[in-house]
Amino acid sequence: MSGGLHGRVVDMLGREISAGVHPPGSVLRIEELEQRFEISRSVAREVVRTLASLRMVLGRKRVGVVVRPRSEWNTFDPNLIRWLLAADRVNEVKTLVELRTAVEPVAAGAAAQRASGEDADRLVELAGEMTAHAEAGDLNTFLDCDVAFHSLMLAASGNEMFAQLHEVVEEVLRWRTGMGLMPERPAAIAVRLHREIAECVHGGDRERAESAMRELVAEAFEGTLELLEQQA
Amino acid sequence: MSGGLHGRVVDMLGREISAGVHPPGSVLRIEELEQRFEISRSVAREVVRTLASLRMVLGRKRVGVVVRPRSEWNTFDPNLIRWLLAADRVNEVKTLVELRTAVEPVAAGAAAQRASGEDADRLVELAGEMTAHAEAGDLNTFLDCDVAFHSLMLAASGNEMFAQLHEVVEEVLRWRTGMGLMPERPAAIAVRLHREIAECVHGGDRERAESAMRELVAEAFEGTLELLEQQA
């Protein structure tokens, strides 16, 4: 959604709507947008189309562009996720972390059954690197490996929809570290679980891969909630 | 995406791309679209913007509108889901059913903790109606209740992203019955599980709500896979 007039305006308007500046039911008029953003009619219309495809707004003749109820927005769109994070980090992070607890265990189980040899090898390798960097206290490199581990796991699940959630997972993981919410040294239990999951996937042990991942994300879930409470 | 010139063309092009008529990497030109669909430049551009917001295509100057790799598409968009179902039902249904097995148990667990009294009551009521209609052999009404049950459960989970998957669940449930893949009389075990889940949510029993739902969707998952094999 970068560079370009269209993208910039979409981003601004999307942020505003996400932040509640234009609450559901309120009406935008194309002509207003032209003037506010100093854009031509065609750009204004394309912006509205983009937001409409996210189900955030709906154009109606003789009425205008109405903002739809939040419950109907396509909250799986990565752009919208970013706007919602900017508007209300606490609530949105809760939602995303809970989504992880649902998806990642099943994805790990699926990966144990379906991952290619290469992917399984790479997962074990990544878990090893995480262990090393955790012991060395190298949080940034640890985080990169963590992101790579979960992304690869989702991809190796063989389910396109799971795979697509890698952006969500990355956003949450990087946010946690970025906020300084990670302990100086990653919890030993988390490191161990990553290794165990990788080995179960490698060995094709669906059951254990799933339950180990469940343990991992449950811990991450509770940890995140606690830290969110502290912030609020 | 109904009525209107724009919507019709988006639907046609979206279907084509989903079906592989324009494989990833291939290039569409706006001018081509104008001629093929006999539409004006503005409509053609808005169609491209809509598809671009689903991450299916990417406009590049001096190049054209490039179809992106399938792995980057926003496969959570309900329209795209419909196009993919039309193009390759078997694979897409597998993906969607597996998504259910991940999300619904966690959603049920969350609902047990967070559902309002009204929602919990209504769930019990729906489970009761399902039981009655199952015994009466009234498959259509049973299906309506089934859809309502799962939609409400997802909404009652209090997680916006879970709630949004109600369209996916509905699509899968209706497809299964529509294809005649349901036994004449719904499995007694499934009916019982719906009642159990509703009662657990009502009683605030997170653990049992989650595990009962896990049992239910696991059964649905395996049943669907078997029936898909038979078809292929």
Added chain:
DNA sequence: GAAGTGAAAAAGTATGACTTTTTAAGGATG
């Protein structure tokens, strides 16, 4: 008071001109 009628408002569609960016070809230079 209900129902039909008309007018206005706003999105939707069409068209053509102009701008910008990117790519590729061609030429100059080492």
Added chain:
DNA sequence: CATCCTTAAAAAGTCATACTTTTTCACTTC
């Protein structure tokens, strides 16, 4: 011969304007 710079063309991107269609509201008529 290879490399770098210049330049030209292609296609999307942007702008301005006129016209069409649908929907809603107000007004009239029965």
